[in-house]
Amino acid sequence: MCGIAGILGKNPNNSKLLQKMLEAQKHRGPDAMNVWEKDSVFLGHNRLSIIDLSTAANQPMESQCGNYCIVFNGEIYNYLELKDILKSDYYFTTTSDTEVLLAAYSKWKTKMVDKLNGMFSFAIWDKNDNKLFAARDRFGVKPFYFTFYEEQFFFTSEIKTLFQASIPKNKNLKVWANYYKYGTYGLPNETFYKAISQLKAGHYIEIRVNQPMNSDAVKQVKWYHFEQNIFEKPSLHKDDLMKTYSELLKDSVSLRFRADVPLGMNVSGGLDSSTLIRFVAQNLPSDETIESFTFYSNDPNYDELPWVYELIKTTPYPLNKVLLDYNDLPNLIEKVGYFQDEPYGGFPTIAYSLLFNEAQKKGIKVLLDGQGMDEAWAGYDYYQRENDAVIQGLNNSSPCQPNAITEDFLRHAEKENYETPFDNRLQNLQYRDLFYTKIPRALRFNDRISMMSSTELREPFLDYRLVELAFAQPKKLKFNEGQSKWLLRALVKESLGKQIALAPKRAVQTPQREWISNELKDYFTEKIILFSNLDFVNKKEVLRLWDTYCRGDQANSFYIWQWINTLMIK
Structure with missing residues (x-):
């Protein structure tokens, strides 16, 4: 990189x-x-x-x-x-x-x-x-x-x-x-x-x-005609699909091990990390090891450390734990904002940036992670719902508060129409996430936070051969009795055990909602007052929403983060 x-x-x-x-x-x-x-x-x-x-x-x-x-x-x-x-x-x-x-x-x-x-x-x-x-x-x-x-x-x-x-x-x-x-x-x-x-x-x-x-x-x-490639891909029998995908994934990880510098990997307690670790182990000689990195916040409601420990104990790989401390967040919010150049994800993005910083300290220039698995295999819950998922895959309860912005400014908004090249809802949703929303957003966030620390990030699950193979399979091969990513669960079940293989999907999260209105309330209050004075903002509505949020109406904190993000982008 x-x-x-x-x-x-x-x-x-x-x-x-x-x-x-x-x-x-x-x-x-x-x-x-x-x-x-x-x-x-x-x-x-x-x-x-x-x-x-x-x-x-x-x-x-x-x-x-x-x-x-x-x-x-x-x-x-x-x-x-x-x-x-x-x-x-x-x-x-x-x-x-x-x-x-x-x-x-x-x-x-x-x-x-x-x-x-x-x-x-x-x-x-x-x-x-x-x-x-x-x-x-x-x-x-x-x-x-x-x-x-x-x-x-x-x-x-x-x-x-x-x-x-x-x-x-x-x-x-x-x-x-x-x-x-x-x-x-x-x-x-x-x-x-x-x-x-x-x-x-x-x-x-x-x-x-x-x-x-x-x-x-x-x-x-x-030059990349993804749609045509999907139309030409055959639907495979379960056994053939598992064999082909497993061989390709092993090759993908092997290719991403090519480097003349030390490598490491980012892990969470989820299935994607579990799959990555299994195939890393297949590519590493038994006498070699690789550093792994994860973050925690000392909040048991969000931390994945118990799952990470369960996962790492099956390997000889050293685990580096990095604390996300709320005392550091005011400085980190502005630092990450500088490197992003545009609005970015909230505390999880900041927490993820700490892993690259820790890797740099240890002399590791390349990290692997598990980005891309959910979009290829339809791993998000909303893929199985029949109602239309709104933009970004969130449910129909909008995370935004457009009333905080003046009508004059919102007149510039144009709801985006995404291509729907396939004849079924599932693949069109996956296509949206892969080329318009989730993946482009995540890749931009991750590129900037890895480069902040002069560290390269490699994503084996985004090998185009893997994405095309998984994407092309019919719905019945993506969900097995309502269970998503069944193939991946089957691949890791034998080596990592049922507790890891059959665990439900958990989003990587932090105590963002709680910290905003408690430990970081003074900082956020100061910033929100600044935001409320911008000429395209409805000041009274912003201050009302902030007061309501601090009183406990915390269904989501995305809109609060939007306001802070605005101030970070100079």
Whole structure:
């Protein structure tokens, strides 16, 4: 994992400007920072060394022929297999996956992306065609932000980096209004800032320097055709499905063990962590170990430590427990807000950030986790309900309080219409969560909190082969007598026991609702008063809702967190 940035344009100050931009995202790659420039093309890179730690693998990296130059963020897990295919056509001088990308582009051009198994966002300058080719991985694990400003094209790994180029911070009023009214975080191409866009997951763009530098000049091209892949996938018999999925999961974990630095894993007491640990054990030699990390809050109503202990005792792996202390939260709320750039999840996101900080202290650069299992296997409760689940998969009791916002501001809201490419409700809900709501939101949160601590996060369950296989199965194979993720439970039952395998799904939670109105009441009161004075806020209604909340009406705290989030995003 690293940071990338670039400028296409003729401003004589671009070289210095790019250096300034890279400094703003240095946390993404503290091991090296370099710039490459040619005429009106400027590419920059912050390196976090994971594979091939030598300086020869630094970026920006030029191809042996000199026709291509790349900046790349992420990992190509199948780079060794690709290298074996490409070695007869390309003379490799490093053992990095970056050079494999250069070789792949020189041979297959834009078709290269179909052959990649990994998490990535990259940009390649093609001197022969006088164009920039940029692509993002299938599910958008790695970020890619871009904008056109003063007849130049800018791209970066983080929004704050673009602000170093004086990009206007004007708010995207539609996205903000939808956030307050519906609890959404924008469409896959949007951000909370009017001038800044995202390259959508599974898409690429091509930009030529001799074309007009404005938003009309770029078209996002879809290269990952998930829907078609699902239509072509067969429905398997239970036994065949279990065998195939188990083999693929073992391979997915094995691929994500490829690194020249120490690895660790984040665990909770849930089924996803249990499955991850089982397959980690299959990939580790018996004489090797791996550090595991979990958080707790000293509140038995929320802590998963009893479940984690039950899980870890079946392994030889050391457990690192990190305390989420409410005394630390005022500082952490603002710190995490700075690194997120946009509204983010509440205390659970903050608690999760502590694991990466602890891993960094122990010299661990790569962590694995269990993201993506529920969306692929329809693991959330609402997937089994017949009534429509509202946005973000919450029930029909909205977590938002739009009355706290003025009608004038809420007029900017536009309820998002998500694609429904399948002929059944279940797969369309899964599709929404995978490409529009839950996964994009979680991946953005997780990328920023891992990069806060210069640590790479890898997600074996988001291997596209696993997601497609699970997603394509009919409802009867996703639920067994009403039980979700039955296949995963069967996989871990023998090695980890019934108590873990058959445990009900539990969301990773913290005492957010209670702490807000008790231990952190003074802090939140101060912030809410500030929020109530903003010109698009109904002050009386905000103060009334806060008073009601403190008196015990605490069905949810999401809307309170929205208000605080607003103040954190400068």
